[in-house]
Amino acid sequence: MEILDSPFFPLPRIIGQKRLPGYRFDWASQCDRCDKQCELSNASGISVCSYGVNFQRINKNQLLFGFLVQGATASAAQKKAFRLNPHNKISSTELQRVITVLNETRISFIDDIERKKKEIIQEYKDTNAFKKDLLELLKPEIQQNLAFLHDYKQFVSRVKQNINVVLQTRYGSGEIESLLAKAYPAEVAIYWASLLMTEKLNTAFLLIHPEKLLSPNKTVFRLHGMVLKYVKIYNASFVEKGIRLEVTGESFAEIRADSSALGVIPQTFLDNALKYAPRESKVTVEFKEYKDFIILAVTSYGPKIEADEKEKIFELFYRGRNALKEQEEGAGFGLHLAQFVAKSIGSEIVVHQDSLKTRFGYETTFSIRFPREE
Amino acid sequence: MFDFFKRNDWPTKPLEEIRKRARLLVIDDENFIYKDLFTRDGYVIDKWDDVEDLPKLEENYYDVILLDVQGVGKQLSAEQGLGILQHIRKTTPAQIVIAFSNADYSLRYQDFFKLADATLSKGADYVEFKRTVDQLLLQRFSLGFYVAKVSFVIGGAVDDPERLEKETRKAILRKKPGNLKKYLADKVFDPKTLDLAVGIIEIAIKVASVWKS
Numbered sequence A: 001m002e003i004l005d006s007p008f009f010p011l012p013r014i015i016g017q018k019r020l021p022g023y024r025f026d027w028a029s030q031c032d033r034c035d036k037q038c039e040l041s042n043a044s045g046i047s048v049c050s051y052g053v054n055f056q057r058i059n060k061n062q063l064l065f066g067f068l069v070q071g072a073t074a075s076a077a078q079k080k081a082f083r084l085n086p087h088n089k090i091s092s093t094e095l096q097r098v099i100t101v102l103n104e105t106r107i108s109f110i111d112d113i114e115r116k117k118k119e120i121i122q123e124y125k126d127t128n129a130f131k132k133d134l135l136e137l138l139k140p141e142i143q144q145n146l147a148f149l150h151d152y153k154q155f156v157s158r159v160k161q162n163i164n165v166v167l168q169t170r171y172g173s174g175e176i177e178s179l180l181a182k183a184y185p186a187e188v189a190i191y192w193a194s195l196l197m198t199e200k201l202n203t204a205f206l207l208i209h210p211e212k213l214l215s216p217n218k219t220v221f222r223l224h225g226m227v228l229k230y231v232k233i234y235n236a237s238f239v240e241k242g243i244r245l246e247v248t249g250e251s252f253a254e255i256r257a258d259s260s261a262l263g264v265i266p267q268t269f270l271d272n273a274l275k276y277a278p279r280e281s282k283v284t285v286e287f288k289e290y291k292d293f294i295i296l297a298v299t300s301y302g303p304k305i306e307a308d309e310k311e312k313i314f315e316l317f318y319r320g321r322n323a324l325k326e327q328e329e330g331a332g333f334g335l336h337l338a339q340f341v342a343k344s345i346g347s348e349i350v351v352h353q354d355s356l357k358t359r360f361g362y363e364t365t366f367s368i369r370f371p372r373e374e
Numbered sequence B: 001m002f003d004f005f006k007r008n009d010w011p012t013k014p015l016e017e018i019r020k021r022a023r024l025l026v027i028d029d030e031n032f033i034y035k036d037l038f039t040r041d042g043y044v045i046d047k048w049d050d051v052e053d054l055p056k057l058e059e060n061y062y063d064v065i066l067l068d069v070q071g072v073g074k075q076l077s078a079e080q081g082l083g084i085l086q087h088i089r090k091t092t093p094a095q096i097v098i099a100f101s102n103a104d105y106s107l108r109y110q111d112f113f114k115l116a117d118a119t120l121s122k123g124a125d126y127v128e129f130k131r132t133v134d135q136l137l138l139q140r141f142s143l144g145f146y147v148a149k150v151s152f153v154i155g156g157a158v159d160d161p162e163r164l165e166k167e168t169r170k171a172i173l174r175k176k177p178g179n180l181k182k183y184l185a186d187k188v189f190d191p192k193t194l195d196l197a198v199g200i201i202e203i204a205i206k207v208a209s210v211w212k213s
Helices: A076-084 A092-126 A128-145 A148-171 A176-182 A185-208 A223-240 A264-276 A321-326 A334-344 B015-021 B035-040 B054-058 B081-091 B107-115 B126-140 B143-157 B161-173 B177-184 B191-212
Strands: A013-015 A018-020 A046-048 A054-059 A062-070 A089-091 A219-222 A244-248 A254-257 A282-289 A293-302 A349-358 A361-371 B023-027 B044-048 B064-068 B096-101 B118-121
Touching: A054 A092, A062 A076, A062 A092, A089 A092, A148 A176, A148 A185, A148 B035, A148 B126, A176 A185, A185 A223, A185 A264, A185 A334, A219 A223, A223 A244, A223 A264, A223 A282, A223 A293, A254 A361, A264 A282, A264 A293, A264 A334, A264 A361, A334 A349, B015 B126, B035 B044, B035 B126, B054 B081, B064 B081, B064 B126, B081 B096, B081 B107, B096 B107, B096 B126, B118 B126, B143 B161, B143 B177, B143 B191, B161 B177, B161 B191, B177 B191
Parallel strands: A062 A089, A244 A282, B023 B044, B023 B064, B064 B096, B096 B118
Antiparallel strands: A013 A018, A013 A062, A046 A054, A054 A062, A219 A254, A282 A293, A293 A361, A349 A361
16 A cells, blocks of 8 residues: 555545545545646646645646645635635645655655565566466467477478388398498488487477476486487587587486476587587586486587676577577577476576687586486 | 196297287378388288277277377367277277377377377387387286286275285186176176276187187
């Protein structure tokens, strides 16, 4: 409630078109039959109407009215008003004090409102509801724009099935690795490209179907094996680009999560590394296992992330200014989805970048701490 | 060797043998590219572009069915693949069904995947298809699978689940589905549920009988 709405406000006032009496006195009797001069007036400071009654505008929608300020001189109308409304008198000092208190309280009230507003927004931002609402809001547009993904997925499935048939027919039956070992480089490239494309499409599909992120199907599995799957899929592309992909450290611990949703995290880390790391540089995937958690960190070289972008790069469709200069193509949803998934398991992706520029660019590490399954 | 009827034992066979005797069915409106590979590897596999013979699905004629969620069963159900799977589950719960699809993200299809015995993405490697089919064929030819299915159908209607398992096992091995019906008579009052349980036992007996031939 604002102070002007309070029943304990001393003077009569108009809020919008609603008249409220003051607790000290009601509005002057003439106000009941007047033609709303005070409401129509934009004058500032203490004003007087043709009935000799005073008013003062507070802002566009609010004004004090129906009171009589005692002064040295008075018009005939004012004298009449004083006579008819002996209780509506107020000194200019007293009026000034009411207005000062009103303004101060209003400022403090507005501050309170602002603070509360910020708190609510922050609270909203800190919860998944923020992302959920945002995704829901964007969903129809995204779905429309990404409808072609369904077709792409079918095409990619067909490519993958056909390369499977080629490998199985030419090199005998057996596990895929043994067949790839015998296959032509072009066949191997087609196979891995189809896998990589499938994973990229799966990530994009999460934009169309965010419900998958909001209703995860959690199971217990080894993080190490899941990440290595993506390392395997991306390795061929790194080799093609002349980049060394190394895995250090080991982890045998299990985690509880939706593996298909969680895959977005290593996939995004590796995808970003592949996109920005220059030829001949090195990309490292590192595991560190502790009593309660496992840390996964992917380090590569890339464009500078400006100080004001450290958080923004996790926003939906945001792309770093320098990243944009280096690689025009890119949708800017990978890190957002990855962070969303990270938060859903009570964790967070953090980015660290060396301030020193090397010949390959800035050494950048994206890392996340996974809580271990007990 | 094929002494199922004599010794009341469940027959065991190597996977190679099971593969040769098993009947697979793919229901998909698109071409199933791995069909020739399955045939090469000794499986007997049929392919339907749509549901061509519903009674065959209801009779448990096939050992494993690979069912697509979209584009099939439109004539029978607005839910397409899901409708077919729901019908199979109602009429013959022991039928093994693999749900395979490209549409694996939408919540719309989650019921379909949950009802299936296994799920596969259409883009999965052939070896993954083969591995999944093999695992399910081993289940299909295991006594435990049918015992578990009966327990699932009967649910919490019995106080002693171990006894139910024992009775189911006995009914299958002695080829007497009526024995289970007798045991459940004062416990399960829904005749449909009773029929389903007995139906599972009859299928188990039929599957075991395959080894006689």
